[in-house]
Structure formats: C-alpha cells, structure tokens
Amino acid sequence: MEGPGCKVQSPDDDSESSLGRQHPAQELFHRAAALTAEQWPGFLDRACGGNAALRLRVERMLAADGKPNPDWQVSALEAFARRDGGEPEMDYAVRSFGRYRVLKRIGSGGMGVVYKAVREDDQYRQTVAIKILPCGLDTPDSVQRFRHERQVLANLVHPSIARLLDGGATDDGLPYLVMDFVEGLPLDTFVKQTAPSMADRLRLFQRVCDAVQFAHRNLVVHCDIKPANILVESDGTPKLLDFGISQLLDEGHLSRTATAPLMTPEYASPEQVLGKPLTTATDVYSLGVLLNVLLTARRPYQTDGERPVDVTRAVCERGLDTSGLPEDLGNIIAMATRKEPERRYSSAEQLSADVARYVAHRPVLARRDTFLYRARKYARRNALALALVFLAVTAAGSGVTVSLLQSRRAARRFDEIRGLSHYLIFDTYDGMASLPGSTPLRKAVVGQARQYLDRLARDAGDDPSLAADIADSYVRLGMILGYPYIQNLGDTPAALASIEKARAILEPLARKFPRRATIAASLATVYRRRAIILSREDRADESIAAARQAVAILERSKQSAPIDSQRSLELARAQLTAGAVEEWRATEQRRTPGFEAGLLWMRKCIATLEAVPPGAGTESADRVTLIAMVYQNVSDTQRNWGEVTGDPRHYEAALLASGKSLAAWRKLPADDVRVRRDVADCVTSMGRVMGLLGRYADAEQSYQEALPEFERLVAADRDNLEAKQDLANLCNYRGETFARAGRKAEAAHWSNRSIPMYESVLQHDPRNRESAELLEKAKARKVAPAQPAPVKHSIGRQ
Amino acid sequence: MADITALLQQWRTGDQAAVDRVCSELYKELHGMAARYLYAERGGGTLQATALVHDVYLRLRSIRDIDWEARGQFLAVVARMMRNMLVDAARKRAVRERGAVELELAAKLGRTDDFLDFMALDVALDKLVTESPRSARVVELRFFxxxxxxxxxxxxxxxxxxxxxxxxxxxxWLQSAITG
Structure with a gap:
C-alpha cells in the first residue's frame, strides 16, 4: 500500500460501490483523467504529496490510457486471432522484410503465403518473391520444413529453377525466403492460352525434366511437381517453384518416409499416398502425370468426389487415361507412372531420353505390357493400407466429407491417422505394446482389416510375394487377436483361425518353391505361433507337433540354403517353443522324462543362439531377448521339476537360470514397456522360487519390486488381458509363498486379490488354461473374508 | 447446447452436479467454437471476424428463460473459461515460438508491441483483482x-x-502493468 503523506480524498462518489473502498490509485486516475494532460503534473503534485511510487503508477496508467492498445477495441478472441496470423495480407502487405518492401500478395500455396516485393538499394532495384510462413501454421514441423527449403534451394542454381536469393525472419520471428520473382504463367494455363504444338509441348517437358534431373543430381527430390509449381516465362523458359516439401536424399539415394507429406494427391505417386519411402522415382512418376496433363489437358484422375480416400484409391488403383495420344507417348506415360517405383524409368533423364526418341521417330523403350494388370495388383498388395486409410478417414470425418485438396489440416490429420494405422498393423509388436489404452481402437480397426484381408486373399491369384504378404498379415492379425505374449484382444479362436489361413496360403507355396528360404521361415513362424497359442489352450499334443514342425522346416531349409542370423534366431525360437511345450506337458502330467526333453530343446536353443554372431541393433536385441527367455524357461522347468520331485536342487538351478535371464533382460532398454514387463515377470518368478526355497524375506522383496510395474500396466489399459494376468499371477504366487510360510491371512488376502482378475481374464479368454488352473489354486487358498487383510505385516520379518 | 438450458435451471436450484455438467458441456462448446473461429480466420478469412465472435456469444447468450442472476453467473463462467482457454493457447504458442526462435532465426528485428501479451495479461489481471476487484471483473466480462x-x-x-x-x-492499469 501507499505510504503516509498521500493525500487522497475520501473514496468514492460512486454510491453503487458494493465492493468496498476504491484503491487510491484508481481515485487519482479518474480525477486526473477528467483533466487535460497539461494539468496533470500540478494535480499529481498536490494529490500525491511525497508518494513518488503512487505518482509514477498513476502517470503510467494515464499514459497507457492515452495510447490504448488496439486489442482492447475487440474481444480477446479476436485479439488472439489477429495475433494468430489471421488475414496475413493485412499484416504484412504494409511491412518490409529486411531490405525488401512488399508490393502485394501474389498467392498462397502449399504452406506459405507469397508476396511480390522489391529490393531497393542505392545500387539497384530488383523484384523478388517472398514466401512467408503464416503464424497459424507455425508448428515446429512446418518451421523445420521451411528451413529445409531454404538450405535446399540455396544449393540449386539452374536456369529452370527459381533461385533462392535470401532468407530471414520477420520481426514476429517467422521465417521467410526471398526468391527470384518469376513472371510467367502456370504450365497448364500457359498451354491453354498459347496452344503450343505437340513438338513444343514435348520440348517444354524435356526442359522440366532437365531441371528435375539437375535437382536429383544434387540429391534433392521435389515431391510436388505439378502445373501450378511450374511457371513458363514469356520466352518459353519453364521455372520450377516451391521446393517446400522436397527432401534431401541421404547418401543411399533413399530418403526416409515422409511422415506428413503435404503433396497434391492427384499428382502424388502411390508410394507418397501410402506414406512409403520417397526416391527420385517419385518425381519421375509426377513427371509422367505432368506429361499426360500437358498433352491431353485432362485432370489426372476424374474422381467422384474429392474425399481424400477417393483420390488415394484412384492413385493406387487406376491408370492414367492416355486415350487419344499416340501409342508410344501413352506407353511413355504409362512407364513413368507405373505403380511400382522400380518399374518406372530410372531417372528423369531416361524419361526425357525416351521422349527424345519419340520425337526423333526412333523406337521408344516403353511398352504397354501388363500395365493395368500390374496396377490392379499393386492396389491389391497395398489394399490393407488403403483399407485402413479409408477406415481412419471415415471414422475421423464422422459423416462430414473433408476435402484433402481444400484442407491442409485434413491432410495432416489424414496422415497422422494413416501413420497410426500403419503403426498398429504393420509395425513391430513391441510397438503395439507401447500404445497403452489402445485396445478398443485396435479392436475396431482389426475387425475391419480382417474382412478386407479375406477379400484380398480370395482374389490374390498365384503371385507368391503377394500371397506371402497376405499370409504375413494374417499372422500379425492373429497375434493382435489373441497371441499370449503381446497385448492382444483375447480372442483365441479367431487368432488360431487367422493363423491357420496363413498356413493354408504358405504351405503350398513352400512345396512349390522349396528353395526359398523366406517362405520356409514364414511357414516355420506360422507353426511356432500356432504352437504357442495352443500351449495356452488345452492342446499339448498339437502344440508340440506344431513346434516340432517349425524346427523341422528350418532344419530342412538350412540344408538347401545357408542359414543367416535372422533364420538362426527363428530356429532358436522354434527350439525354445518346443522345449517350453514339452516342459509344460511334463508339468501337466507330472512326468520327469518330459522335463528332460524340454531341457534338451532349451540347450539346443542356447547352442543355436551362441552360434549367432552378436550383431547390432534390433538383431542384437532379439538375440538378447531370446537368451533371457530361454534361461527363464530353464528356470521354470527346473522349478516345476522340483515341485514334482521335491528335490530342492532343482530350485537352486532354477534360481541360477533366473539370474542369467534377469541379467539379459537388464541389457535391454529399460524405458521400453515390454522390457519392464519382462523384468517384472522375471523378478516375480524369482520371488516364487525363493519362496519354494524358504527364503521368504527375499521372496517378499521380489514381489514388492515387481508389483508396481504390473499395476501400472493394468491401470494404463484396463482391457489388457496379459497385464491383468501378470498381476493376478503375482498376487497368486505371493499368496502361495505366504501359504508356505504358514501365514494364512496374508495368503488368503493375496489369493483373494487374484481371483477377480483371473475371472475377468477368463471371461474374455475362456480357453486360457493357465489362468483357469491358477484360479483354482487361488480359490483353494481362499478363506472367508472375515479377517481383514494385514497388509502392513510382512512375512519377511520371520 | 440444447440441454444446457435445462441444466441451467438445475444450476439455479443449487445442484452441484448440474453445475459441473454445464461447465464441462460449455467448455467443450466454447472450445469448439473458438477453434472453428480461429481456423476460419487463419484460412484467410472470408468470414467477418466480428460477425463470428458475435455468433459465438449469441449462441451462448441466447438462453432467455433464466433469470438474470443465473445468467450473470453463467456469462461470468463463460468469460472465465474463455480467459483460461486463450491464455492456455497463448502459452502453448509461446513454447512453440521459443522453439522456433532457436531455429537460427537470427535476423530478429526487435518485437513490436502491436499485440497484447496474453500470459502477462493473465498474471496482471490476477493482481488487479486484489486491488480493484470490480475493475478486474469488468475486464474479464468485456474483454474475455x-x-x-x-x-x-x-x-x-x-x-x-x-x-x-x-x-x-x-x-x-493492465496495459501499464504489462508494458512496465
């Protein structure tokens, strides 16, 4: 508050005040505001006395009052919108960019607004085009892209490429580019207005090819070649504009997949539409479309609507309409626009050369051959991706037709969803597990994907690679439906059915192409997956047969083709599965020879793994994972063997193996949900063995360590059956250990806790025999819930 | 929006659950309208800004069959939500811009003060409320x-x-607090 000496009149001539005393500053402000600025000093001298702080405040408020921020004239929402880059032409038309003065806005395309501007120095006057990123699109992604454009363009100096002259940032921090101002007409308009001869059109096209080839030699793909991006100057020189989404090719001449390409779908290649890796072949494709437009003046694809999915479909399924063109030109266009990148001209230069051959009346390289047939096949092969795109877009649009062409935002959303769909179905299972909470979404997507796959499989024909793709998709789908060791939808019968479909496709192929190692590996995988799913059902004999089949297939394939590390790992997996199933049946039947057989398989598996060179990256992680898994299985076998014979040496062996397993798990990245689950599982299992050895304190410590991890996983996704089962198991084992320790109340508490979880698992997955058995054991330990659970009390103190 | 009127009637009877429901409905509605507005604006705006804002508020204010006290409360809540929403959006944008600035935006020519800084405004408004609560309330109702x-x-x-x-x-007061 203000100090003494402040002479303020008693507050408030405003009788309506119900909010108490007015602040002295406010009183002074209003009184001063009624005076003229000249009268203020005298008034404030008198009114504030020696209170300099108060005086300063009032003075500053009076100054602010005299120059109100224009934002106060409007509502906050409007002010925010103005700030957020609404009506950029009004914002920037009056501004300067460094040395450049804006003359007018000449358009907005892609992701930037373009102004015509002029550089006026003492020395010379130059007209330029300035492209600026509107604030509204000011995402890190678009800023990054913008910067990229600047670097790329700076290195490209060619008579048919609009040059980058300068770059900078506005006073709002928005990046802009200064480029050659090209005075010309967009290619399609130019053709319409000047109606050049066929020969002139082809020459024009060849010049565009030259520019693209030049960019390719500089490791730049344009990725958005279309008439609007090519201006023809009055002397007939074409100039390529807008490298906004071009991407620097890396050393391997293969850029990473464009995560959200802002392409114009009609001119985009199938690989672009499907979000696959982009190469120079992408530009060759767009050049082919461009040539067709140049020669026929037809839009590339006549689609019914402009829904993204319509255009996407058209790009992937249909060929261009080249009717009315000389056959050779039609063939050239067809060859440039083949759906498979590798079947196109290998460069813009080659495309141009074939055009030159046509012009010179020499035979062209392009042949019509099986173009339409192949196009349909390509569409089929990628139909799952398409189906998912379709689903995602329909779901997102919720009845509203969004136009990709009109809405960049829709395009981005579309790409995001497509990415998600790809991720769900095509990426690794580890990836799936790291998407907690996604089960309902996956359920919906998977249901549709399954129907689509069935349709695909029906008319797949006899193309082995397509069939293998479909089989692969069936296996993955099966796993998502009900594979025990990943996040799954708990539908075991559907999972088995899906995997059986894969087997039915692959088996005849493997017979037909016995030397194809990849088909053998795929088939072995199918059998192994089947074995694992069956092992969780009550079908031990079938499971063992399937596992042995998997091993046999790989051993056979080893004889016909040298084994690589990938197939070695697959062999190890098959051996491990065989061992695990043997062990499980032995436990089931309480027969010791089964344990020995199981351990034998596991030893073979360890030998296979030791023969695989450590390798790098994923391969190495796979190997470490397998090592962890096989030792965990050895541990389980020893423990179960011990439970059958009562010989504690088995428990010691089990603990030893668990230790090796844990050491291997801990080599893997701990931020991976999957790895954390496996570590917790291993720790739980060690707790159980320690309990069997009577080391109750150690056991309790292990359970306490593992519990929070499982609880987190269950909380993250309530539909995650595996997590639920893991948690139920831990509680159940803890109950078992307490029971051994003779602590009945705790035993009952933890056993009780596991029961509803098992019941919930079994409700969704009634054939889950492991859960069913453990539920029975838990129920056997259950006592009347009259005694409250002594949670704080630990058996560890005994 | 249809059931907001009904909810508001319950609000008057002091049903806390109704208040919570109204607020969550309202926030969604408001957020959607603001987003649509900002998007239209950003897209190069064929729509008149003032007309749209008017539309936003007209929809919210077209609730005629409740008494003034409830309506006043209601509009005060709307204003507060609007404030929170915009300040939040401004904060996100600032984070983004700071990220962008790091992207070698060297030639920065000194910022103009054409625009209100929403985050600073938010902080200042919280101060104003302790000193001149009625004034702060007017600003919230009018501006936000x-x-x-x-x-x-x-x-x-x-x-x-x-x-x-x-x-x-x-x-x-606010302007001098922000620029000072």
Whole structure:
C-alpha cells in the first residue's frame, strides 16, 4: 500500500460501490483523467504529496490510457486471432522484410503465403518473391520444413529453377525466403492460352525434366511437381517453384518416409499416398502425370468426389487415361507412372531420353505390357493400407466429407491417422505394446482389416510375394487377436483361425518353391505361433507337433540354403517353443522324462543362439531377448521339476537360470514397456522360487519390486488381458509363498486379490488354461473374508 | 447446447452436479467454437471476424428463460473459461515460438508491441483483482466474455458509467502493468 503523506480524498462518489473502498490509485486516475494532460503534473503534485511510487503508477496508467492498445477495441478472441496470423495480407502487405518492401500478395500455396516485393538499394532495384510462413501454421514441423527449403534451394542454381536469393525472419520471428520473382504463367494455363504444338509441348517437358534431373543430381527430390509449381516465362523458359516439401536424399539415394507429406494427391505417386519411402522415382512418376496433363489437358484422375480416400484409391488403383495420344507417348506415360517405383524409368533423364526418341521417330523403350494388370495388383498388395486409410478417414470425418485438396489440416490429420494405422498393423509388436489404452481402437480397426484381408486373399491369384504378404498379415492379425505374449484382444479362436489361413496360403507355396528360404521361415513362424497359442489352450499334443514342425522346416531349409542370423534366431525360437511345450506337458502330467526333453530343446536353443554372431541393433536385441527367455524357461522347468520331485536342487538351478535371464533382460532398454514387463515377470518368478526355497524375506522383496510395474500396466489399459494376468499371477504366487510360510491371512488376502482378475481374464479368454488352473489354486487358498487383510505385516520379518 | 438450458435451471436450484455438467458441456462448446473461429480466420478469412465472435456469444447468450442472476453467473463462467482457454493457447504458442526462435532465426528485428501479451495479461489481471476487484471483473466480462457495457452493467448491477469507468481504469492499469 501507499505510504503516509498521500493525500487522497475520501473514496468514492460512486454510491453503487458494493465492493468496498476504491484503491487510491484508481481515485487519482479518474480525477486526473477528467483533466487535460497539461494539468496533470500540478494535480499529481498536490494529490500525491511525497508518494513518488503512487505518482509514477498513476502517470503510467494515464499514459497507457492515452495510447490504448488496439486489442482492447475487440474481444480477446479476436485479439488472439489477429495475433494468430489471421488475414496475413493485412499484416504484412504494409511491412518490409529486411531490405525488401512488399508490393502485394501474389498467392498462397502449399504452406506459405507469397508476396511480390522489391529490393531497393542505392545500387539497384530488383523484384523478388517472398514466401512467408503464416503464424497459424507455425508448428515446429512446418518451421523445420521451411528451413529445409531454404538450405535446399540455396544449393540449386539452374536456369529452370527459381533461385533462392535470401532468407530471414520477420520481426514476429517467422521465417521467410526471398526468391527470384518469376513472371510467367502456370504450365497448364500457359498451354491453354498459347496452344503450343505437340513438338513444343514435348520440348517444354524435356526442359522440366532437365531441371528435375539437375535437382536429383544434387540429391534433392521435389515431391510436388505439378502445373501450378511450374511457371513458363514469356520466352518459353519453364521455372520450377516451391521446393517446400522436397527432401534431401541421404547418401543411399533413399530418403526416409515422409511422415506428413503435404503433396497434391492427384499428382502424388502411390508410394507418397501410402506414406512409403520417397526416391527420385517419385518425381519421375509426377513427371509422367505432368506429361499426360500437358498433352491431353485432362485432370489426372476424374474422381467422384474429392474425399481424400477417393483420390488415394484412384492413385493406387487406376491408370492414367492416355486415350487419344499416340501409342508410344501413352506407353511413355504409362512407364513413368507405373505403380511400382522400380518399374518406372530410372531417372528423369531416361524419361526425357525416351521422349527424345519419340520425337526423333526412333523406337521408344516403353511398352504397354501388363500395365493395368500390374496396377490392379499393386492396389491389391497395398489394399490393407488403403483399407485402413479409408477406415481412419471415415471414422475421423464422422459423416462430414473433408476435402484433402481444400484442407491442409485434413491432410495432416489424414496422415497422422494413416501413420497410426500403419503403426498398429504393420509395425513391430513391441510397438503395439507401447500404445497403452489402445485396445478398443485396435479392436475396431482389426475387425475391419480382417474382412478386407479375406477379400484380398480370395482374389490374390498365384503371385507368391503377394500371397506371402497376405499370409504375413494374417499372422500379425492373429497375434493382435489373441497371441499370449503381446497385448492382444483375447480372442483365441479367431487368432488360431487367422493363423491357420496363413498356413493354408504358405504351405503350398513352400512345396512349390522349396528353395526359398523366406517362405520356409514364414511357414516355420506360422507353426511356432500356432504352437504357442495352443500351449495356452488345452492342446499339448498339437502344440508340440506344431513346434516340432517349425524346427523341422528350418532344419530342412538350412540344408538347401545357408542359414543367416535372422533364420538362426527363428530356429532358436522354434527350439525354445518346443522345449517350453514339452516342459509344460511334463508339468501337466507330472512326468520327469518330459522335463528332460524340454531341457534338451532349451540347450539346443542356447547352442543355436551362441552360434549367432552378436550383431547390432534390433538383431542384437532379439538375440538378447531370446537368451533371457530361454534361461527363464530353464528356470521354470527346473522349478516345476522340483515341485514334482521335491528335490530342492532343482530350485537352486532354477534360481541360477533366473539370474542369467534377469541379467539379459537388464541389457535391454529399460524405458521400453515390454522390457519392464519382462523384468517384472522375471523378478516375480524369482520371488516364487525363493519362496519354494524358504527364503521368504527375499521372496517378499521380489514381489514388492515387481508389483508396481504390473499395476501400472493394468491401470494404463484396463482391457489388457496379459497385464491383468501378470498381476493376478503375482498376487497368486505371493499368496502361495505366504501359504508356505504358514501365514494364512496374508495368503488368503493375496489369493483373494487374484481371483477377480483371473475371472475377468477368463471371461474374455475362456480357453486360457493357465489362468483357469491358477484360479483354482487361488480359490483353494481362499478363506472367508472375515479377517481383514494385514497388509502392513510382512512375512519377511520371520 | 440444447440441454444446457435445462441444466441451467438445475444450476439455479443449487445442484452441484448440474453445475459441473454445464461447465464441462460449455467448455467443450466454447472450445469448439473458438477453434472453428480461429481456423476460419487463419484460412484467410472470408468470414467477418466480428460477425463470428458475435455468433459465438449469441449462441451462448441466447438462453432467455433464466433469470438474470443465473445468467450473470453463467456469462461470468463463460468469460472465465474463455480467459483460461486463450491464455492456455497463448502459452502453448509461446513454447512453440521459443522453439522456433532457436531455429537460427537470427535476423530478429526487435518485437513490436502491436499485440497484447496474453500470459502477462493473465498474471496482471490476477493482481488487479486484489486491488480493484470490480475493475478486474469488468475486464474479464468485456474483454474475455465479449459482453458490451450494458450487459456488464446488468450483470454487475451497477450503472453504465461505472462500467465505463472501471473498464477504462482496468485497461490502463493492465496495459501499464504489462508494458512496465
């Protein structure tokens, strides 16, 4: 508050005040505001006395009052919108960019607004085009892209490429580019207005090819070649504009997949539409479309609507309409626009050369051959991706037709969803597990994907690679439906059915192409997956047969083709599965020879793994994972063997193996949900063995360590059956250990806790025999819930 | 929006659950409208900004069959939500811009003060409320809630001239607090 000496009149001539005393500053402000600025000093001298702080405040408020921020004239929402880059032409038309003065806005395309501007120095006057990123699109992604454009363009100096002259940032921090101002007409308009001869059109096209080839030699793909991006100057020189989404090719001449390409779908290649890796072949494709437009003046694809999915479909399924063109030109266009990148001209230069051959009346390289047939096949092969795109877009649009062409935002959303769909179905299972909470979404997507796959499989024909793709998709789908060791939808019968479909496709192929190692590996995988799913059902004999089949297939394939590390790992997996199933049946039947057989398989598996060179990256992680898994299985076998014979040496062996397993798990990245689950599982299992050895304190410590991890996983996704089962198991084992320790109340508490979880698992997955058995054991330990659970009390103190 | 009227009736009877429901419905509605508005604006705007804002508030204010007290409460809540929403958006944008600035935006020519800094405004408004609560309320209702002087006066049960005075003072106070 203000100090003494402040002479303020008693507050408030405003009788309506119900909010108490007015602040002295406010009183002074209003009184001063009624005076003229000249009268203020005298008034404030008198009114504030020696209170300099108060005086300063009032003075500053009076100054602010005299120059109100224009934002106060409007509502906050409007002010925010103005700030957020609404009506950029009004914002920037009056501004300067460094040395450049804006003359007018000449358009907005892609992701930037373009102004015509002029550089006026003492020395010379130059007209330029300035492209600026509107604030509204000011995402890190678009800023990054913008910067990229600047670097790329700076290195490209060619008579048919609009040059980058300068770059900078506005006073709002928005990046802009200064480029050659090209005075010309967009290619399609130019053709319409000047109606050049066929020969002139082809020459024009060849010049565009030259520019693209030049960019390719500089490791730049344009990725958005279309008439609007090519201006023809009055002397007939074409100039390529807008490298906004071009991407620097890396050393391997293969850029990473464009995560959200802002392409114009009609001119985009199938690989672009499907979000696959982009190469120079992408530009060759767009050049082919461009040539067709140049020669026929037809839009590339006549689609019914402009829904993204319509255009996407058209790009992937249909060929261009080249009717009315000389056959050779039609063939050239067809060859440039083949759906498979590798079947196109290998460069813009080659495309141009074939055009030159046509012009010179020499035979062209392009042949019509099986173009339409192949196009349909390509569409089929990628139909799952398409189906998912379709689903995602329909779901997102919720009845509203969004136009990709009109809405960049829709395009981005579309790409995001497509990415998600790809991720769900095509990426690794580890990836799936790291998407907690996604089960309902996956359920919906998977249901549709399954129907689509069935349709695909029906008319797949006899193309082995397509069939293998479909089989692969069936296996993955099966796993998502009900594979025990990943996040799954708990539908075991559907999972088995899906995997059986894969087997039915692959088996005849493997017979037909016995030397194809990849088909053998795929088939072995199918059998192994089947074995694992069956092992969780009550079908031990079938499971063992399937596992042995998997091993046999790989051993056979080893004889016909040298084994690589990938197939070695697959062999190890098959051996491990065989061992695990043997062990499980032995436990089931309480027969010791089964344990020995199981351990034998596991030893073979360890030998296979030791023969695989450590390798790098994923391969190495796979190997470490397998090592962890096989030792965990050895541990389980020893423990179960011990439970059958009562010989504690088995428990010691089990603990030893668990230790090796844990050491291997801990080599893997701990931020991976999957790895954390496996570590917790291993720790739980060690707790159980320690309990069997009577080391109750150690056991309790292990359970306490593992519990929070499982609880987190269950909380993250309530539909995650595996997590639920893991948690139920831990509680159940803890109950078992307490029971051994003779602590009945705790035993009952933890056993009780596991029961509803098992019941919930079994409700969704009634054939889950492991859960069913453990539920029975838990129920056997259950006592009347009259005694409250002594949670704080630990058996560890005994 | 249809059931908001009904919910508001319950609100008057002091049903806390109804209040919570109204608020969550309202926030969604408001957020959607604001987003649509900002998007249309950003897209190069064929829509008149003022007309749209008017539309936003008209929809929210078209609830006629509740008494003034409830309506006043309601509009005050709207204004507060609008404030939170915009300040939040401004904060996100600032984070983004700071990221962008790091991207070698060397030639920065010194920032103009054409625009209000929403985050600073938010902080200042919290201070103003302790010193001149009535003034702060007018600013919130007028600037964030988009109400005119007459509506503010009705809601706050004060004269038009008082609203004008408080508005002028609050504006000057906040602006000097932000730029100082």
């Amino acid at each position: 809630g988009g109400l005119d002087v007459k509506e503010c006066a009705e809601i706050m049960q004060v004269s038009l001239s008082t609203v004008e005075r408080e508005w002028r003072y609050g504006r000057a």
